[in-house]
Amino acid sequence: xxxxxxxxxxxxxxxxxxxxxxxxxxxxxxxxxxxxxxxxxxxxxxxxxxxxxxxxxxxxxxxxxxxxxxxxxxxxxxxxxxxxxxxxxxxxxxxxxxxxxxxxxxxxxxxxxxxxxxxxxxxxxxxxxxxxxxxxxxxxxxxxxxxxxxxxxxxxxxxxxxxxxxxxxxxxxxxxxxxxxxxxxxxxxxxxxxxxxxxxxxxxxxxxxxxxxxxxxxxxxxxxxxxxxxxxxxxxxxxxxxxxxxxxxxxxxxxxxxxxxxxxxxxxxxxxxxxxxxxxxxxxxxxxxxxxxxxxxxxxxxxxxxxxxxxxxxxxxxxxxxxxxxxxxxxxxxxxxxxxxxxxxxxx
Amino acid sequence: xxxxxxxxxxxxxxxxxxxxxxxxxxxxxxxxxxxxxxxxxxxxxxxxxxxxxxxxxxxxxxxxxxxxxxxxxxxxxxxxxxxxxxxxxxxxxxxxxxxxxxxxxxxxxxxxxxxxxxxxxxxxxxxxxxxxxxxxxxxxxxxxxxxxxxxxxxxxxxxxxxxxxxxxxxxxxxxxxxxxxxxxxxxxxxxxxxxxxxxxxxxxxxxxxxxxxxxxxxxxxxxxxxxxxxxxxxxxxxxxxxxxxxxxxxxxxxxxxxxxxxxxxxxxxxxxxxxxxxxxxxxxxxxxxxxxxxxxxxxxxxxxxxxxxxxxxxxxxxxxxxxxxxxxxxxxxxxxxxxxxxxxxxxx
Numbered sequence: 001x002x003x004x005x006x007x008x009x010x011x012x013x014x015x016x017x018x019x020x021x022x023x024x025x026x027x028x029x030x031x032x033x034x035x036x037x038x039x040x041x042x043x044x045x046x047x048x049x050x051x052x053x054x055x056x057x058x059x060x061x062x063x064x065x066x067x068x069x070x071x072x073x074x075x076x077x078x079x080x081x082x083x084x085x086x087x088x089x090x091x092x093x094x095x096x097x098x099x100x101x102x103x104x105x106x107x108x109x110x111x112x113x114x115x116x117x118x119x120x121x122x123x124x125x126x127x128x129x130x131x132x133x134x135x136x137x138x139x140x141x142x143x144x145x146x147x148x149x150x151x152x153x154x155x156x157x158x159x160x161x162x163x164x165x166x167x168x169x170x171x172x173x174x175x176x177x178x179x180x181x182x183x184x185x186x187x188x189x190x191x192x193x194x195x196x197x198x199x200x201x202x203x204x205x206x207x208x209x210x211x212x213x214x215x216x217x218x219x220x221x222x223x224x225x226x227x228x229x230x231x232x233x234x235x236x237x238x239x240x241x242x243x244x245x246x247x248x249x250x251x252x253x254x255x256x257x258x259x260x261x262x263x264x265x266x267x268x269x270x271x272x273x274x275x276x277x278x279x280x281x282x283x284x285x286x287x288x289x290x291x292x293x294x295x296x297x298x299x300x301x302x303x304x305x306x307x308x309x310x311x312x313x314x315x316x317x318x319x320x321x322x323x324x325x326x327x328x329x330x331x332x333x334x335x336x337x338x339x340x341x342x343x344x345x346x347x348x
Numbered sequence: 349x350x351x352x353x354x355x356x357x358x359x360x361x362x363x364x365x366x367x368x369x370x371x372x373x374x375x376x377x378x379x380x381x382x383x384x385x386x387x388x389x390x391x392x393x394x395x396x397x398x399x400x401x402x403x404x405x406x407x408x409x410x411x412x413x414x415x416x417x418x419x420x421x422x423x424x425x426x427x428x429x430x431x432x433x434x435x436x437x438x439x440x441x442x443x444x445x446x447x448x449x450x451x452x453x454x455x456x457x458x459x460x461x462x463x464x465x466x467x468x469x470x471x472x473x474x475x476x477x478x479x480x481x482x483x484x485x486x487x488x489x490x491x492x493x494x495x496x497x498x499x500x501x502x503x504x505x506x507x508x509x510x511x512x513x514x515x516x517x518x519x520x521x522x523x524x525x526x527x528x529x530x531x532x533x534x535x536x537x538x539x540x541x542x543x544x545x546x547x548x549x550x551x552x553x554x555x556x557x558x559x560x561x562x563x564x565x566x567x568x569x570x571x572x573x574x575x576x577x578x579x580x581x582x583x584x585x586x587x588x589x590x591x592x593x594x595x596x597x598x599x600x601x602x603x604x605x606x607x608x609x610x611x612x613x614x615x616x617x618x619x620x621x622x623x624x625x626x627x628x629x630x631x632x633x634x635x636x637x638x639x640x641x642x643x644x645x646x647x648x649x650x651x652x653x654x655x656x657x658x659x660x661x662x663x664x665x666x667x668x669x670x671x672x673x674x675x676x677x678x679x680x681x682x683x684x685x686x687x688x689x690x691x692x693x694x695x696x
Contacts, residue, residue, distance in 0.1 A: 041509050042584075061487050063453050076433060088391055103412075142489070155395075
């Protein structure tokens with residue numbers, strides 16, 4: 001388990017609110033041509049010429065979305081950026097800027113926040129985006145991160161959730177359920193650690209699923225792939241709340257039904273073996289686990305030849321008329337209605 | 349004091365995260381031509397044609413920025429929007445869209461959040477902006493609101509903090525210190541209420557300063573006034589952290605000094621009388637109180653004839669060379685260096 005054992009800690013009260021944001025972002029470089037003015041004024045100034053822009057925002061709350069007893073702050077900073085970029089890519093747009101606001105209690109040191117911002121900076125560099133604004137403030141309890149991401153897209157390229165048509169193919173990137181199973185492993189190890197802090201767990205057999213939980217990636221590569229292949233999806237969404245609830249979003253907003261084939265859902269071998277170890281159904285995990293940050297989209301069957309050979313893409317279903325409903329077709333060839341599960345954070 | 353005495357309370361857990369944002373924003377109308385797609389997809393889609401856009405973000409945290417024992421939720425929603433719009437206007441831009449994310453604990457009912465969003469909607473209608481996105485999530489404690497505001501501006505109209513020149517005039521809108529003194533009254537009444545809940549305070553003599561604290565306005569009117577008068581400030585900032593710290597921001601970023609004349613700082617009579625009642629210096633309050641959401645700007649002396657007759661604007665100082673420093677010239681004609689105080693939320 002990861003803990004901040006750094007003894008050289010600088011109290012946030014030594015810096016004050018004005019010093020903090022300057023300090024944390026002073027090394028951030030502007031990379032995007034569209035960033036005219038970054039941090040340091042009342043607002044950032046951006047220039048997208050004739051392109052459309054997309055805007056999306058997400059909140060991550062300690063104790064709800066993350067647990068710092070196994071989530072290193074650097075990974076958390078990285079992940080907070082990724083979950084927002086994923087929404088930008090789901091519009092078939094190029095991510096260009098983010099703003100990052102944090103509320104943080106006095107139990108965090110300056111060095112802890114530097115770790116958080118190091119993760120933010122790493123993501124910004126890898127995904128080629130600028131951090132153009134933000135706010136740092138104190139909280140009465142815990143850490144909260146609010147990220148707003150901005151992207152640009154040519155008018156004709158925007159893909160909404162609402163464009164799926166009957167006979168389209170339902171396609172996904174990557175595989176599913178890994179982040180959820182990674183979380184199960186981390187929570188199990190946290191319990192073990194409480195009982196025996198000297199226990200050194202062997203997490204090697206779970207390396208992929210733990211990485212999917214702690215350091216997810218957004219599918220920037222797929223947006224480029226669509227351009228290269230000359231494919232424009234008819235609808236698209238990113239998979240943050242679980243495959244089943246995202247399929248329902250697409251179907252509802254496109255006014256269509258669909259069949260999802262259980263046998264076609266891509267699963268990593270580590271997900272299968274860990275599900276066996278925990279004695280839970282891997283399809284349930286893939287459908288409802290969430291935090292995959294893969295893309296779910298539909299394409300016209302005419303585009304199938306362009307994508308069929310691509311190892312990043314899996315056809316998992318088939319779009320039907322709305323009246324046909326939304327179903328999972330199981331390996332045993334039974335049809336089960338799909339219901340959204342997703343995250344229910346407001347449960348008592 | 350205002351408390352939620354509504355007995356018909358709907359638990360947030362009855363709705364779940366998906367239902368909540370749809371429910372809270374279902375009546376919001378799109379007003380801006382630049383809003384192509386609002387809430388309901390992975391991201392909003394905006395079209396600013398050839399204009400530049402400005403982006404700014406602010407976090408408001410319960411127990412740090414507001415106290416729900418005297419801040420009605422509807423006012424809080426309104427204020428959360430205003431503090432962000434103020435930053436957009438400070439760029440000489442037109443505010444067009446916001447996103448609103450909230451983290452909220454289970455102690456809040458659906459009806460409480462409806463009040464909050466009613467305030468957000470009121471501000472959106474009055475200031476003619478669209479609410480195009482957001483996130484609702486649970487928190488382990490209290491309420492937190494994160495707003496990102498977007499605006500549009502012609503390239504030649506953008507005003508930064510950094511453009512002030514020696515011999516420019518330092519000008520402000522409105523008056524100062526009222527929101528701070530309103531807060532002092534509200535906190536005093538809260539203490540009285542704790543001792544005697546049946547006490548009915550007479551807040552009439554403090555109506556203006558309390559309104560400035562609970563329901564501030566942003567100076568959208570001034571951006572229009574600049575256009576009408578043909579004035580473009582050389583630098584501008586909004587006054588959220590206190591006049592003194594904003595003057596220092598302008599001077600630092602413009603590499604200039606300035607003289608601020610104590611006698612010229614506009615004060616409302618209620619601020620003066622309440623300062624007397626509390627036995628505190630009104631100039632200190634005006635300089636360091638904050639939350640005024642007025643605009644502080646500099647103009648060339650050539651523009652003075654255009655603004656001198658306007659009751660909304662007060663010339664309070666004079667821009668000098670950087671080496672002259674930043675000073676308050678008191679009524680007794682002594683010169684005191686101005687230091688930023690501002691909000692120091694990270695104090696132990």
